[in-house]
Amino acid sequence: MIHSIAEARPDRRRFLRLLGGGAAVMAAGPVLAACGADETSGGGGEMTGELEVWDFLRAAWPEWKQVQTRADERFQGAHEGATVKRVEQPSDTATYNQLLQSAITSRSGPDVLLMQPYTAGVFSFQSGLADITDAVDPAIVEAVEPSLASAQADGKLYGLPTGLQANVIFYNKEIFAAAGLDPDAAITTYDQLVGAGQQLKSAGYTPIAGGNKEGEINGWMNSFLFPGLGTYEDSLKLASGEMEFTDDLMVEVVERYVAMVSQGLFTEGMQSMPLSDYEPQFRNGEAGMILSLATNGINLSGAVGNDNLGVIQAPGIASATPHYYPAGTALVWCVSRFSERADLAAEFVASLADADTSQDLYTTVGWLPANTTAETGDTDYPVLAEMADAYSTYEIHEAPGTQWRADLANAYKSQLQLVIAGSASAVEALAEVQRVADQSR
Amino acid sequence: MSTAVATRARGQRLRMLPATVMLALVGVTTAFPLLYALVTALRTQSDYGRGSLAVPREITFQNLQDAWQAAGLGRLAVNSLIVVSISVAVTVLVSSMAAFALVHLGLPARVGRFGTLTALFLLALPSTVLITPIFKVTLDLGLLNSYLGLVLVYVSLSSPFGIYMMTTYFRAVPREILQAAEVDGASAPRRFVSIAIPLARPAMATLTALTALTLWNDLLFSLILIQDPQRRTLTVGVSLLESSFAQSSSAVVLTAGLLISTLPPLVLFIFMNRSLMRGLVAGALK
Amino acid sequence: MVSTHMSLQRPAAEEAAHSRRPASRRRWVRWAPAVLFLAPAVAILAVFRVLPFVYAGYYSLTEWDGIEPPTFVGVDNYARLLSDPVALEAIKNTGLLVLTLPLWIFLPMAIAILVHEGMWLGRAIRLALVIPILLSPAIIGLYFSLVLRLDGPVNELLGAIGLGGLATEWLAEPHTVMPAFLTIALWGALGLGTLFYGAGLASLDDELYEAAAIDGASTLQRVRHVTIPHLRPVAVFWSLFVLISFFTAMFPLLFTLTSGGPGHRSTTIDLYIYQAAFENFDFGYSAALGTSVLLLVAVLAVIQLRLIARGDEA
16 A cells, blocks of 8 residues: 555565575674574464563653553453563663664564654564564454554554554644634634734744754654645655655645744744753743644643643645545554564553553543544543544544655755755755655665 | 972962963853753752743752652662772773783883774774674673673773773883883782882873763663663663653653762762872872 | 793793794793783773674675664675765764864863963862763753753843844854854863873972973973973873764764754764664664774874874974
């Protein structure tokens, strides 16, 4: 279905392995000797014993920990002789990647891993992950079907998604009212968004809080603005290389975003502010809106009041035909290919994606369930209900950036910094991204 | 401090006044991040949200307590202490021995120079590229998850600098002293222990402090080589306080954790400041 | 090493050898202590530093995602390096740092001399300067991102002294980011340099000073003819250390300050090596970058040592 790079890679890898695998083992000696040894491991194994689970959210997020602990207990109750050992890992992505890299290269490490979806995680480590297609209950796979693209490539299933993710703008209703905006009128187009921003600005507020030192906001805004201009088919063409980054469509996406920046609709000084540091402006009422992630809804509700928080979905999704609601998967649970208890691990992963755990995540942590059989009715958080409603109304597809190769996504983020700084045009920046795309890997 | 300093005129100090003022200002800027970390660690999250650089309105010790408990920093600090002190001791000993051999044990000058250059070369190896191979080697030796493995990796990381630094200082030790001892029949270990070490003690103190600092702050190797949560080091514990998903909810707690992990090196430096400086006492290295 | 050991253990056999090859035996006996003293360091470094480097060198000749067995691709990665504008920009940025080396050498030297000459507050200043190296780069990075932001104290100060027009996002503007980073890095290293020079000065014999004073030398003359020559070995040591740091140790601070942006305007070569491996998952290329950098550093270090040697002769 998806003609993405992610799909193309495994084929090529297998081919290269045939060509070079043997020579590599001989040349690199002991480093690779271990690699040749258990090429077929993964799958099967005992159904009892301890599962080591790497979890990078547990340490700093008490609510997440509660949900996961309850899930572990349920699993242990249902599987006699099986225990779950969670190991807390750092949530910093680059640090976690180094850890994964070492563990997977040496064919050691945990049984179960929490991973970023798409090329940011799963697809970049997929040769170290087990294909769990045959090891999990098909009913679970069916229940998470709309989000499977985050972990499925080449007919293999590398994990199960935990929740849905999307880039949304949250807003403070009191501030909207104070600036003379109707807090309950839905913003559905780009022009309305810009208009609201300008009105907030003239009322003395920061329109949209953002911290873009890492360039993350550049990627987020691409996900947010693309659907109003391009279709899902377009995003697939972009990922597969059929459409160039310098296409008018992408130029328009970039120019819309840059226009918002140059009109002063984001935090002044956003470019040198770390992503971790921009929320306070929204929490303390300096900013009327904040560009954020759907999974951050409860967190921000708590800050400005449950009924005071509103949500703006990507503009243009209501009018786009066919509907293109740019969402993705929050995180994915995977089984290591080198696990000695791969089947047990797969069952555990399935239990983390089942309706019970998904529902618990929804009510406790505020994550919209990837599992379509989970109930999303009752919630104290209106924004959650609104987002859940949108998910069920529109056709959900992956946001465009999620399918890009890791180096492409990074190039896009950093090139846009130059556009914002005024030292490159949108076309120049996109041409540079295209150069990276053309670069042989 | 000494007669020469004592007799130096007040006038000279006055002439240095412009430079003094400038450097004092620089000194204020370098001391400020510590103050910033301290203030941030002692304020509430909402107070921090008011403005990260603003003067705090309320002071709390809750963050320090939270950081300490959430990451179990007490036990991790003990782990760090064990690993780092052993690694530092081995590094200083092994590097001093090697440097002594390169300079004062009768190797041709050519060989000594080659040794020093090799140490420099090893120092210049980019760790990033070596992380995965080092992990592999440690695993193949069965040293994963053991402090012995981590200590050996630490020694390999810090001894190139140690050797390089110690050869510089040993070169300043007059050859004649050691040759006289050799003529008197003192063995190589004897000359090392009773002449070289006392003379190089100040340099060794500097090396100790710097190595301790570098290794204490290491996150990557201890995270990767020690995967058993019970045996992790302090920096790993602190890194867990950072939460990328629930953004900014823990900025003050994270800073508290970072501050806690900074304290031991800080204390070490304040403690050693005198000996580091007085260290190379006049006459030691004529 | 093994043969050395045996020669010490078996004097009889040694004597037999002695009669045949006296010169070589004497050399062995003479070098035995040196070899034994070097052995622990050599053993540890061979296993945990040289061997991994050999592996990395091999990876640099492969295409490798870090997981599957690497595929041998010859020098492709090196060829790619030469046509990769990002790599060239990173080398240029690191080159900019290298050009500032004299500042790194002489500023800490000057501070150390001032302290040694009995400057008021000298010791307190020296201690204050060391603080940045004690703090984690995460704290330093966060601190400067606050201090240098648009509404931060630095820009406010500029406004207060009538230079408000210069106020900018220092870490986000393509033309200010490298100077800002350079200043912060140098600022952070002053203390360490002063520490080394200070240790060197502490061994300076006061008698030399007194002799100079009796000769009627002025302070400046004394500093020039006694103090600075005395610091020469420390300066050599420190400058090589700094040079190597430029190529290997910039990324922890850079990572928290700018992440290499905007674009790649502040990406140094060591940051790029890191990003290639752990953000772009391109390990073979990362290894090729690392190996090339090592060769570059080696060449630069040799040039620097030559320059120093020439200075010695002059």
